[in-house]
Amino acid sequence: MIALLMPFALGMMQAAPQRPAAPPAQAPVPVQMGYAIEPDTVTVGDPFRVTVRIRAPLGAAVEFPAGPDSGAAVEALDPRQERQGPDSTQLDVTGNWRLAAWDTGDLPLRMRDIVVRLDGRERRIPLSALTVHVKSVLPADTTKRIPKPQRALFEFGRPWWYWLLAALAAIGLIGLFWWWWRRRRKRRQGEVEDPFADAETAFERVERLALVEAGERSRYVALMVDVLRTYLSRILAEAHPSLTTGELLIAVRENRSVPVNRLALMLADADLVKFARRATTAERARELGAEARGIVAAVHAAELRAAEEAKRAADQVPAERAA
Helix, strand or coil: CCCCCCCCCCCCCCCCCCCCCCCHHHCCCCCEEEEEEECCEEECCCEEEEEEEEEECCCCEEECCCCECCCCCEEECCCCEEEECCCCCCEEEEEEEEEEECCCEEEECCECCEEEEECCEEEEECCCCCEEEEECCCCCCCCCCCCCCCCCCCCCCCCHHHHHHHHHHHHHHHHHHHHHHHHHHHHHCCCCCCHHHHHHHHHHHHHHCCCCCCCCHHHHHHHHHHHHHHHHHHHCCCCCCCCCHHHHHHHHCCCCCCCHHHHHHHHHHHHHHHCCCCCCCHHHHHHHHHHHHHHHHHHHHHHHHHHHHHHHHHHHHHHHHHC
């Protein structure tokens, strides 16, 4: 702690010696000042306190600086605190600052003057001589001391939408894991997927979009045809989704379960809507969608009949052998 300058608690500094008599208006304000820095030696970032005590005649006003100048190596950690002394015969006020230093060496506090005013007179008490010693915690032989950079004036946390995106990503990962786990469980349990049921679900999903009512008739037709072709590719190995319309018709023309004529007419009209951008009415779009569903139902019914006939034929073979 820096030695106190005067006999009372924080020390005093007497006013300048009296000069030859001058008019009362020019006489300086009699002021006594003392200060203390606790502790007077710190390390980088450690807080320390600066206390300045002012005594002046009653009626005087004392203005303390808010703290060190901005951008200096020493900065204030808390707002300045002031308190009045118990002496009722004169003004006794103490200013207290809690500071921290961000460099090493003997650093000036860079604080503005204390201003004392009384009866129109003003007196300034400089604080530029106040310094604090900041010692380094590095070894004496090191040259790698790098001062901490100045902190930003405003520091903001992550925006609210950052956490929203993180939550959505987490939900997506959980949903993807659940779908994979459910699919794997089905395979383990030997569950057989039903392409017809999946196609009906997809058709209903497209219908719920109300694309025809919204004027998206071409998109409605394209989605309904995609469901149809996906169904055919799942039950018929030769009906690959990458085939063109002509290639698809050639691939399935020998299959008795597929109504090739109906499929050819429906796909021809749908291709004109999808690729040639032919205008179509809402009624015609609904007819093409209904035809796509009808072809799926017809193929499904034919597949069921073929399966039943194959089962009956298989049951008849043991009976004939037994006879």
